[in-house]
Amino acid sequence: MTVTLLMFPGQGAQHPRMGWGLYGAEPRFTAALDEVLAAFDDGDALRRDWLSDDPRVPLDHVTRAQPLLFALDYALGRALTEHGVRPWVMLGHSVGEMAAAVLAGVFTLGDGVRLLQERVRLLAEAPPGGMLAVSATVAALDGTVxxxxxxxxxxxxxxxxxxxxxxxxxxxxxxxxxxxxVCAALTAFHSPSLASVASAAVEGFAATPVRPPRVPLYSCYTAAPLTGEVAADPGYWAGHPVRPVLFWPALDAILSSRDDVVCVEAGPGQGLSTIARRHRSVRAGRGAVVPLLPARAGGPGADLAAFAAALARLTGDPRGDEPDRHLDHQRPAPSA
Incomplete structure (x- = not known):
């Protein structure tokens, strides 16, 4: 029997009009995305920039990338569960863990959005820094750190x-x-230079009710299951911008625990899918990878076709190959 791992990408996965083809055409996704954007103070502005060919705030800016990634991750996760896909476990990368935590019931949607808005505000005011993607093992960088x-x-x-x-x-x-x-520059997160952000965020998390996850949730910061005790620790959540993301160790722990795990990337692009395909269990045919959206931006038809094909594979219903077009006429036109 196969089981499903839902993977939620974080900053770096964003691209213009990501997932736009599902909006107005896939009713469950549309309703969930409208719900989450309505919870943001600037939800209308987020939606306009998401759908725009010329956004007022660049999509790579933290005030756009993180809220929109959270919104898409959440909406795709909700759409899948409402289509009958029940995750065995969930794993989020960076801000993707916040979306997973809301879907798992650790935070309410309103609380999750409020906490994310405060984190984004603090990050936007943080001292400048950078990140560097390096094609090397951690051990090989011992003399560099x-x-x-x-x-x-x-x-x-x-x-x-x-x-x-x-x-x-x-x-x-x-x-x-x-x-x-080989190395490439990225926007800065997960660095000790953001300690002031972590300190300032503790109070908000401490004042927020939390619950143990209803669905098993792995932490990308501890590479272990997120227990009720960890979930109740404000310092854990506030410290995300400072702590290293241990996505591969967490993924390895999940995929090494049993065979027949289907890794589903519930977010834009296929970055996490590419990583999961490298795992020995997937390469040996003991697991599979199913992204919900195309690897790169395409027209609305590409988003719909990718989602429908993934849904058909996950539910075993060949009718999933037929995109749900009854709301297609409501898809908003891109704005300038």
Missing amino acids: TDEVVVAAVNAPRQTILAGPCEPLARVAERLRGDGV
């Missing part, structure tokens, strides 16, 4: 993210490139 430049994420065995202040990080990048190591 310092008090300032630290491991921010372990996405795959040879896909490590470093973070730190801009100047020290630039020196590290120059040294790595000189040694022939």
Whole structure:
């Protein structure tokens, strides 16, 4: 018997009009996305920038990327469960863990949105810094990591993210490139330079009711199941911007615990799917990977076709291959 792992991507997965083809055409997704955007103080502005060819705030800015990724992750997760897909376990990458926590019942949707808005506000005001994607193992970077430049994420065995202040990080990048190591600059998160953000966020999490997850949820920060005790710790949630993301260790723990796990990427792009396909259990045919959306931006038909094909595979209902078009006429036109 197969079981389903829902994976929710975080910042870096965003792209213009991600998932737009489902909006107004897939009723469960549309209703869930409208619900989550209505909970944001600036939900209308988020929607306009999401659907725009020329957004007022760039989609890569933290005030757009994180809220919209949270909204899409949540809406796709809700749509799947309402189609009858029951996850065995969930795993979110960075802000994807907040979406997973709301879907698992740790936070209400309203509380999750409020906490995320405060985190985004603090991140937007944080001191400048950077991140560096490096094609190397953590062990190979032992001599590179310092008090300032630290491991921010372990996405795959040879896909490590470093973070730190801009100047020290630039020196590290120059040294790595000189040694022939492939690396690319990213926006900064998961760095000790964001300690002030973590400290300022504790009070909000401490004042928010939490519940143990109703659906098993793995932490991408501890690479272990999120227990009720961890969920109740305000410092755990407030510390996300500082702590390294241990996505690969968490994924490995899940996929090594049993065979026949179907990894479903519930978010834009296929970055987490690409990582999951590298796992030995998937390569050996003991697991599978099913992304819900195309690997890159396409027209509305591409989003609908990808979602319908994934749904058919997950539910065993061949009718899932037929996109639900009865709301198609309501899809909003892209704005300038």
